[in-house]
Amino acid sequence: MTQQTFRIGLLGRGTVGGAFADLLEQRAGHVAAVTGLRPRITGVLRRSEGDFDQILADSDLVVELIGGLDPARDYVQRAMAAGKHVVTANKQLLAEHGEELWATAREHGVQLRFEAAVGGVVPVVRVLQESLAGAHVERLHGIVNGTTNFILTRMADTGASYADALAEAQRLGYAEADPTDDVTGKDAAAKMAILARLAFDTPVSLAQVRYEGIEHLTADDLEYARELGLGLKLIGTAERVDGGLSVRVHPAFLYGAHPLASVNGPFNAVTIESEAITEITLSGPGAGGPQTASAVLGDVVSAMIPPASTHEPSERLELVDDVVSAFYLHVDVADQPGVLAQLAQVLGLQNISVKSFVQKGLGENARLVMVLHPVLESQLSGAVDLITGLEFVRGRPRAIRVIDEAF
Amino acid sequence: MTQQTFRIGLLGRGTVGGAFADLLEQRAGHVAAVTGLRPRITGVLRRSEGDFDQILADSDLVVELIGGLDPARDYVQRAMAAGKHVVTANKQLLAEHGEELWATAREHGVQLRFEAAVGGVVPVVRVLQESLAGAHVERLHGIVNGTTNFILTRMADTGASYADALAEAQRLGYAEADPTDDVTGKDAAAKMAILARLAFDTPVSLAQVRYEGIEHLTADDLEYARELGLGLKLIGTAERVDGGLSVRVHPAFLYGAHPLASVNGPFNAVTIESEAITEITLSGPGAGGPQTASAVLGDVVSAMIPPASTHEPSERLELVDDVVSAFYLHVDVADQPGVLAQLAQVLGLQNISVKSFVQKGLGENARLVMVLHPVLESQLSGAVDLITGLEFVRGRPRAIRVIDEAF
Secondary structure, X not given: OOOEEEEEXXXXXXXXXXXXXXXXXXXXXXXXXXXXXXXXXXXXXXXXXXXXXXXXXXXXXXXXXXOXXXXXXXXXXXXXXXXXXXXXXXXXXHHHHHHHHHHHHHHHOOOEEOHHHOOXXXXXXXXXXXXXXXXXXXXXXXEOOHHHHHHHHHHHHHOOOHHHHHHHHHHOOOOOOOOHHHHOOHHHHHHHHHHHHHHHOOOOOHHHOEXXXXXXXXXXXXXXXXXXXXXXXXXXXXXXXXXXXXXXXXXXXXXXXXXXXXXXXXXXXXXXXXXXXXXXXXXXXXXXXXHHHHHHHHXXXXXXXXXXXXXXXXXXXXXXXXXXXXXXXXXXXXXXXXXXXXXXXXXXXXXXXXXXXXXXXXXXXXXXXXXXXXXXXXXXXXXXXXHHHOOOEOOOOEEEEEEOOOO | OOOEEEEEEEEOOOHHHHHHHHHHHHHHHHXXXXXXXXXXXXXXXXXXXXXHHHHHHOOOEEEEOOOOOOOHHHHHHHHHHOOXXXXXXXXXXXXXHHHHHHHHXXXXXXXXXXXXXXXXXXXXXXXHHXXXXXXXXXXXXXXXXXXXXXXXXXXXXXXXXXXXXXXXXXXXXXXXXXXXXXXXXXXXXXXXXXXXXXXXXXXOOHHHOEEOOOOOOOHHHHHHHHHOOEEEEEEEEEEEEXXXXXXXXXXXXXXXXXXXXXXXXXXXXXXXXXXXXXXXXXXXXXXXXXXXXXXXXXXXXXXXXXXXXXXXXXXXXXXXXXXXXEEEEEEEEEOOOXXXXXXXXXXXXXXXXXXXXEEEEEOOEEEEEEEEEXXXXXXXXXXXXXXXXXXXXXXXXXXXXEEOOOO
């Protein structure tokens, strides 16, 4: 049976566009198994090549990754008017002209999806638009700019100045050569306009979002914060206030127990509060070509499949029983010379090595608690049997798995 | 214009069923604005009342909240065969008969949604099924049972024994009178079977999931864990192993930096790892009537609206500029007597009170850093103007917002 092709027109082939083309090629077989359609890029528009009308004629869905307002706005409008679904990562476009574009989508009965425009791979758009479509949201807090979160994390961890942390972010590719939109909070403000629109079901445009950046923060602020038990982040807030709505972005200190306080480095996270749900937190990498491409692919696949269909399994993986795990091992022994050496010998014969170790005396007995390096569960179980048989061991040792840092 | 009614048949009216009926009544107006259809419960089946066939005939969608296999399985099958969408919170049913039910849904072109079956209000089903439909998932870790996470959190925080922490959970309504399914890991195993099916696109049933519970854990284990820098949780794992799949539930120690290590109390959380996305973490309350009802409502609304439509705004909230916030205030002053008193007086006159306070000498100057109780931003700004004018103040004080614990 020849599978039908699902034709994708790709506008823009920069970092994200390239990553999307690569990812689509890798995952085309899986997507075909899931949707019954084989996705294929049938046209690419770059600054120097490609004809938009031709690409449009040859596609079922258009992926817009050129960014900016012009000509993206015109292309997206024309694609939807021609009855094509659109997937875009363009936050600026939606923050400034969202209502007009969403109206066009409704008018022509097409999907306009934009998960990649906010929060990188964090699926906050879908959760707000679908999972929480019936909810009464009270407040939304977000770390929605990975560049500034990276800079603030470095300042907090190393005591670096703002300028030095920014330079490091630029060296590592987390900040652009011109970081203005990120560090002034403008990028975060555009994202918050979109999230506020979805969460509170009210029109919000970028011009209505107040924002402050992180340029004026000092290493000192972060040090005092630590003394006061606080963490410092660039936080976007959208919340009901006196029957109205406040949407704003500014640096803010968070108490250690706040779900966003532990979001570090170039990660994004959003906390959504509502009386019925209490709060949901979503977090993940905020940017990067492959991550953004992955969010775009999720939207493309969603446009291809009927809603909430659980398709037939495309795999028949074997269920594996014996797996590798690190272990915590707790052994009560008689407190006598040579015990530790014998225990170590048994473990060594089973090729099990000890990562860390605590010993406590308990009168005539001693308790040995150790963390073991990863080992096959059956192997550990064999070692525990052997150890249980040693005459100085009191009772069967207790083994609990450890999820390793390296995992 | 009379709005058309969207008719919901409700099977089961226990805690979750009652909470769902209440929530639907509260949110019916909003849902009507969003979907163009007014949702209404047109029939309720309880143990002692209601006729299933009549309820079916009178509904567009059936919400199944009776739980268990029988008669839930038969009802869900018959509803779908009659062309009705189904929303269910029944993890046991899906973990044992999911493939058969999903096949019926595909055959009859109806939606079978089940967000509330796993992770409470955490939207992990939707994210796996839709956002990550194109992704190659490598590993999924979850805290998917709120009862056991509450018990372990209490043991860790207070040094309580397992039995005492369980009794407390029962007193507070976090554990049932017969807690067997929760504490043995069986409840979590059913949820992991469902998540593994969705994440790895391969059939997985409850019988294939190995599980261990928390009954044998001691306060001692938690204390040693702390010494070793670890946290102890009941973790569900589904991961690719040698071309196959391992799905299991057992207690596990986590390093402090793991995203699940800080998930405490009756919360649920899931971490999904994939090369392209790195990792996504979703967290929120794991159970409770209103929370589960909220997940059910999200599924119901999703069945009512076309996919990825951004509907016209149903609200026109006013954008508010001046809001209340706690503040961190950083003031450099000449190190002379009476300075603090004058500063306190200025703040007091503006009705601003100080929550915490740090002072450091810096040669001839002193630096005062304080956290202020919440105040209107305009009020704080006025106070900063006054403080800047005091003759002993060096430069303009620096104010940064604090997101308060109470918020």
